[in-house]
Amino acid sequence: MKKKTYVLVGTGGRAQFFWGAIASDYKESAELLAFCDTNQTRMDYANRLLQEKYGHPAVATYKAHEFDRMIEREQPDAVIVTSVDRTHHTYIIRAMELGCDVITEKPMTVDEEKCQAILDAVKRTGRNVRVTFNYRYAPHHTKVRELIEDGVIGQVTAVHFEWLLNTKHGADYFRRWHRDKRNSGGLLVHKSTHHFDLVNFWIGSEPETVFAFGDLMFYGKDNAERRGVTAFYDRATGNPAAKDDPFALHLDRSPNLKAMYLDAEHEDGYRRDQSVFSDGISIEDTMGVMVRYKNKAILTYSLTAYTPWEGYRISFTGTKGRLELTVVEQSYVNSGGDKAIEGALRGKKMIVHPMFGAPYEVEVEEGVGGHGGGDTVLLRDIFGEPQEDRFRRAANHADGARSILTGIAANRAIRTGLPVRVADLVKFE
Numbered sequence: 001m002k003k004k005t006y007v008l009v010g011t012g013g014r015a016q017f018f019w020g021a022i023a024s025d026y027k028e029s030a031e032l033l034a035f036c037d038t039n040q041t042r043m044d045y046a047n048r049l050l051q052e053k054y055g056h057p058a059v060a061t062y063k064a065h066e067f068d069r070m071i072e073r074e075q076p077d078a079v080i081v082t083s084v085d086r087t088h089h090t091y092i093i094r095a096m097e098l099g100c101d102v103i104t105e106k107p108m109t110v111d112e113e114k115c116q117a118i119l120d121a122v123k124r125t126g127r128n129v130r131v132t133f134n135y136r137y138a139p140h141h142t143k144v145r146e147l148i149e150d151g152v153i154g155q156v157t158a159v160h161f162e163w164l165l166n167t168k169h170g171a172d173y174f175r176r177w178h179r180d181k182r183n184s185g186g187l188l189v190h191k192s193t194h195h196f197d198l199v200n201f202w203i204g205s206e207p208e209t210v211f212a213f214g215d216l217m218f219y220g221k222d223n224a225e226r227r228g229v230t231a232f233y234d235r236a237t238g239n240p241a242a243k244d245d246p247f248a249l250h251l252d253r254s255p256n257l258k259a260m261y262l263d264a265e266h267e268d269g270y271r272r273d274q275s276v277f278s279d280g281i282s283i284e285d286t287m288g289v290m291v292r293y294k295n296k297a298i299l300t301y302s303l304t305a306y307t308p309w310e311g312y313r314i315s316f317t318g319t320k321g322r323l324e325l326t327v328v329e330q331s332y333v334n335s336g337g338d339k340a341i342e343g344a345l346r347g348k349k350m351i352v353h354p355m356f357g358a359p360y361e362v363e364v365e366e367g368v369g370g371h372g373g374g375d376t377v378l379l380r381d382i383f384g385e386p387q388e389d390r391f392r393r394a395a396n397h398a399d400g401a402r403s404i405l406t407g408i409a410a411n412r413a414i415r416t417g418l419p420v421r422v423a424d425l426v427k428f429e
Helices: 015-023 040-054 064-074 085-097 112-125 139-149 192-203 221-226 255-260 262-268 371-383 397-416
Strands: 004-009 030-037 060-063 078-081 101-104 129-131 156-166 207-215 286-293 298-307 311-318 321-329 345-354
Touching: 004 015, 004 064, 015 030, 015 040, 015 078, 015 371, 030 040, 030 064, 040 060, 040 255, 040 262, 060 064, 064 085, 078 085, 085 101, 085 112, 112 397, 129 397, 139 192, 139 311, 139 321, 139 345, 156 192, 192 286, 192 298, 192 311, 192 397, 207 397, 255 262, 286 397
Parallel strands: 004 030, 004 078, 030 060, 078 101, 101 129, 156 298
Antiparallel strands: 156 311, 207 286, 286 298, 311 321, 321 345
16 A cells, blocks of 8 residues: 655644654554644654654654745645644645645634635645544544434434533643634634534534624633732743742643743744733633524533533433433643543443433443544544544534634624624635
8 A cells, every 4th residue: 555645734732643643553554754833943853752752764844934845845645734723724725735635633724714715725726624523533422423313312402512621721721822812713713613513513414603602701810810819920930930820831840841842932932831810811711602503403502711620511402302421531731741641531421311211321432542532543544544434524624614613603703792694604615
């Protein structure tokens, strides 16, 4: 089998998930040719890990302005995009224009204009975009799809979905580039793209009308001052004021975070350890969304980023009964440790309540690895031998668009106080 060749743009925290898989489990079917980033120090660290951790030769490196040159020289089959969210569309579109397929980290992009530009580029170039929704592949999430598809609870009419990010993982979005809504689209795009994609995937429909409220109610300097906090700092590392703050992230205490971020600061000034109670945060930490789908189902959704435990509760009410799932996940700091613990399961319970029968628990085989076991299956699906998949878990550009459009519409509703029709945001045809 001829190896498929890849280059990767954006060597931050999520990148190793992809290039590490190519360099280890999939080196017989995939080949990594080059890294591209705005920061040479970060690319050099990725190359060092490639050699020391994976025994893989160092690959070529290109600065961001050399992207076209990289594609021309390396001639890859596909480009893996793991850069800052607001730049995804730039690399996705240019890669396709230069004749490459694309594998992109979620969210596909952050607003409706960039989304439309990607949809237009797919149509214009005929290339393929794959969005890496690892949560689809977790065994318990696949099981939900199976139960609903098999009609166990009839036609789904209502979904109630509560996602909780705790004071370790949730806080992390308020330390780094995600805190600026221009970079990430806020949590309703960056994080909730997973959740809205799952609902689309589970109920086999897409969003039609969206309304939302959201605000910054816990993090940020104003909120801390209202709670009586008087001691503030701008960043944690090397700062005595952050010594006893449970929200502080000390980059010099983690070899990985130090090498990837602290040692790379001199190039671009990016600080990974900002105080979650400082000024300059433009994203929400408390959000409530209501969605009506094309099949008339109604979703009520909440996301909170400062809870005592991490995980979610979801219930589906249908014409023949109800399905409930509760999941507790392992909390983590991105890039701060073992990838296998990112979103790993700590506990789950799935119960079916038939309309006129005794409730029963559904046993699901435990997934191994990050994101409830979904990471391992996703990587095999991307880089290994393609297999027949009854549940059609591979997500394309249209799936990527439909997942972010719920969050993009919710952001507009928060700004305007009005419901938003998704059809008014982008055109698929």
